[in-house]
Amino acid sequence: QVQLVQSGAEVKKPGASVKVSCKASGYTLTIHYMHWVRQAPGQGLEWMGIISPNSGITSYAQKFQGRVTVTRDTSTSTVYMDLKSLKSDDTAVYYCARGIYGAYGFDYWGQGTLVTVSS
Amino acid sequence: QSVLTQPPSASGTPGQRVTISCSGSSSKIGSDSVNWYQQLPGTGPKLLIYGNNQRPSGVPDRFSGSKSGTSASLTISGLRSEDEGDYYCAAWDDSLHVVFGGGTKLTVL
Numbered sequence: 001q002v003q004l005v006q007s008g009a010e011v012k013k014p015g016a017s018v019k020v021s022c023k024a025s026g027y028t029l030t031i032h033y034m035h036w037v038r039q040a041p042g043q044g045l046e047w048m049g050i051i052s053p054n055s056g057i058t059s060y061a062q063k064f065q066g067r068v069t070v071t072r073d074t075s076t077s078t079v080y081m082d083l084k085s086l087k088s089d090d091t092a093v094y095y096c097a098r099g100i101y102g103a104y105g106f107d108y109w110g111q112g113t114l115v116t117v118s119s
Numbered sequence: 120q121s122v123l124t125q126p127p128s129a130s131g132t133p134g135q136r137v138t139i140s141c142s143g144s145s146s147k148i149g150s151d152s153v154n155w156y157q158q159l160p161g162t163g164p165k166l167l168i169y170g171n172n173q174r175p176s177g178v179p180d181r182f183s184g185s186k187s188g189t190s191a192s193l194t195i196s197g198l199r200s201e202d203e204g205d206y207y208c209a210a211w212d213d214s215l216h217v218v219f220g221g222g223t224k225l226t227v228l
Binding site (some may be wrong): 035044045046047049059095100107108110111 | 150152156164165169170173175205209214216218219221222
């Protein structure tokens with residue numbers, strides 16, 4: 001069965017960086033795009049970016065350009081999201097989400113990783 | 120702020136039919152790109168509808184989606200208490216960038 005298992009919660013100080021991992025199992029990583037979506041406390045969903053695990057090509061929401069980097073390690077079927085220069089309003093649950101092959105949508109989601117940014 | 124506009128709240132009684140709307144600019148709601156997600160309290164999002172009106176396996180046929188022009192809607196028939204939660208629309212552009220609506224909080228009275 002398809003599973004996306006994310007790394008554990010993080011507490012960071014403003015200005016620091018955080019790297020969240022998303023380990024995929026139950027399918028071939030390179031077949032599906034992987035996305036990152038975040039949700040601030042009590043707020044809605046916000047799309048951050050996408051990676052093609054096959055090629056490594058990425059694309060990011062304009063809001064996060066220059067601050068976010070998504071990478072993958074096909075040998076371990078793991079995708080990473082690195083966010084730098086953290087601010088307090090980056091406090092959120094970060095999700096990886098698998099894109100449906102050949103269609104638009106996220107069919108599987110990780111369990112979410114809470115990143116808290118606080119001095 | 121979201122480019123896709125949803126009503127902040129909706130409500131209904133058990134057994135009723137409820138419709139949640141999602142409107143946006145033509146550049147964001149492409150031909151077959153609207154999705155709907157359900158987020159129950161304390162859980163992560165779950166895909167309800169993709170490709171405007173397709174249901175993944177396991178999603179009850181009480182949930183249906185439609186799109187007309189630059190507006191989309193999610194209809195829940197035979198409303199149940201367990202449907203109470205937040206509902207989000209999403210749309211994709213040609214660059215596979217995604218925008219979400221602001222979400223609609225559904226209350227089952």
